[in-house]
Amino acid sequence: MIDVINLQKSFGSNKVLNGIDIKIEKGDIMCVIGPSGSGKSTFLRCLNCMEDPTGGQIIFNGVDIADFKVDINIHRRRMGMVFQHFNLFNNKTVIQNIMLAPVTVGLQDLKKAKRTNVMIKLTNLFRSSRMKKDLVPITTNKAEIKATAKENAMALLNRIGLADKADVYPSTLSGGQKQRVAIVRALAMNPDVILFDEPTSALDPEMVGEVLDLMKQLAKEGMTMIIVTHEMGFAREVANRVLFIDGGQILESAPPAEFFGNPKNPRLKEFLSKVL
Amino acid sequence: MGDFSKKVDAFLDAFINQNGYAKVLEGLQNTLLIAVLGLVIGILIGTVIAIVRVLPKYKVMPRILNGICSFYVGLFRGTPIVVQLLVFYYVMLPLLGIRMSSVNVAIIVFGLNSGAYISEIMRSGILSVDHGQMEAGRAVGLSYWTTMFKIVIPQAVKNILPTLGNEFIALIKETSVVSFVGATDLYIAFNMIGSNSYEFMVPYLVMALIYIVLVLLISLGIKIMERSLRKSDRRH
Ligand SMILES: Nc1ncnc2c1ncn2[C@@H]1O[C@H](COP(=O)(O)OP(=O)(O)O)[C@@H](O)[C@H]1O
Ligand SMILES: [Mg+2]
Numbered sequence: 001m002i003d004v005i006n007l008q009k010s011f012g013s014n015k016v017l018n019g020i021d022i023k024i025e026k027g028d029i030m031c032v033i034g035p036s037g038s039g040k041s042t043f044l045r046c047l048n049c050m051e052d053p054t055g056g057q058i059i060f061n062g063v064d065i066a067d068f069k070v071d072i073n074i075h076r077r078r079m080g081m082v083f084q085h086f087n088l089f090n091n092k093t094v095i096q097n098i099m100l101a102p103v104t105v106g107l108q109d110l111k112k113a114k115r116t117n118v119m120i121k122l123t124n125l126f127r128s129s130r131m132k133k134d135l136v137p138i139t140t141n142k143a144e145i146k147a148t149a150k151e152n153a154m155a156l157l158n159r160i161g162l163a164d165k166a167d168v169y170p171s172t173l174s175g176g177q178k179q180r181v182a183i184v185r186a187l188a189m190n191p192d193v194i195l196f197d198e199p200t201s202a203l204d205p206e207m208v209g210e211v212l213d214l215m216k217q218l219a220k221e222g223m224t225m226i227i228v229t230h231e232m233g234f235a236r237e238v239a240n241r242v243l244f245i246d247g248g249q250i251l252e253s254a255p256p257a258e259f260f261g262n263p264k265n266p267r268l269k270e271f272l273s274k275v276l
Numbered sequence: 277m278g279d280f281s282k283k284v285d286a287f288l289d290a291f292i293n294q295n296g297y298a299k300v301l302e303g304l305q306n307t308l309l310i311a312v313l314g315l316v317i318g319i320l321i322g323t324v325i326a327i328v329r330v331l332p333k334y335k336v337m338p339r340i341l342n343g344i345c346s347f348y349v350g351l352f353r354g355t356p357i358v359v360q361l362l363v364f365y366y367v368m369l370p371l372l373g374i375r376m377s378s379v380n381v382a383i384i385v386f387g388l389n390s391g392a393y394i395s396e397i398m399r400s401g402i403l404s405v406d407h408g409q410m411e412a413g414r415a416v417g418l419s420y421w422t423t424m425f426k427i428v429i430p431q432a433v434k435n436i437l438p439t440l441g442n443e444f445i446a447l448i449k450e451t452s453v454v455s456f457v458g459a460t461d462l463y464i465a466f467n468m469i470g471s472n473s474y475e476f477m478v479p480y481l482v483m484a485l486i487y488i489v490l491v492l493l494i495s496l497g498i499k500i501m502e503r504s505l506r507k508s509d510r511r512h
Binding site: 081 | 406409411412413414415416417419422426427430431434
């Protein structure tokens, strides 16, 4: 699903990613670990071009999205992202947070379809009756897009037990609640993959569990996930592959049993001896 | 004291019997009109400039626009507003062959001028919004502009509301220079009353009081607005 080929990223003269090659298949749960400053976040943020790669390719569903010419916004709809500091929209209520992207994108597509149809009608005036083009079928309208998004958002809130918080602002939620809302905000777009950047690192210890539990549920349902984390227990239990990144390179990539039980790279051995 | 009450009588006579009140109302109206419309124009111009100035600068076009905006802001912040009024009214308009009432000139110049100041306020407002808000919007597939207008700007405006209120107060006070291009404001009105009654103490005192009351009312309005905005954050 995602094919990363020789990915490189520099900030000025600081070379942060030095040629990363990795294939992510549908249904993969990939955990990324490594020392602080090793380029884990940068790697993750290059996958949806939040940071523009300075070299290499990122083939997502057959398209190289590292290419400046592609419309990245279209592809980002298919890739969710969950941040360390939640980044819920402060000026929107919880349910508005979840609905904003589906509604905005839905309305944009509707507008585009209508515009296309106007163009087709205009050009049809100059076509012979045999050559006339068919209109793009429009099966929805503004109200329906909003209603569907709202229904979907409520279902997601019910799922995480926060339906009663639909109309509050994020500032009134606990950290664990914020992160769970952030996760369903990503889910609301029905993405093919969700990228997590240390989703539990900013949480009080007693809230880590609720967020990890939700992520485990998603994993069981077959969601493709790429997770930068320091939660070794979680990685061991949930991941089907674990990556060790240091110095902007993948130094080890193995299933968790092998990764933790029989690490080969000396730097990984040293790292694991410190954190386990 | 008898002297003072004589002065008050003279003022009242000029104010009521010699149509002074009509002139004062006209002046008050102009003052408010220039300040309010100036603020509205200023907010529009200021927002556009602020957005240009925070635009990522990899490409050529944003850099050119940024240069133009820097020049604009420097020009309007670097010269006194009286000079801007005089140049606009006595230099620009005749050169362009345009006729325009002095109140309209004042509205435009105050709008252009406050646009330069508000752009700086708005820019710091935008920069005060956590960058994570923009990232979260982009990450779900919203464009830079959609995220800017739906997420960042509303939060920026909320952060700078008190400062915008101060800008409005500053505008109200600064309108006292529009008589330089012949517009009737409070100063002109009370100056006329003073000339009619050969007595300036009471008119200018009343004028000062009106300015004070105006400013106090606006400050109060800002406070109420801030409080209701803060409440909307913690409604439940
Ligand atoms: N936006 C940026 N500008 C400049 N340098 C950056 C930026 N983001 C990250 N870096 C640098 O890239 C390196 C890797 O950072 P990061 O990917 O955040 O590491 P990790 O997530 O593994 O802790 C660090 O040296 C950091 O200073
Ligand atoms: Mg990081």
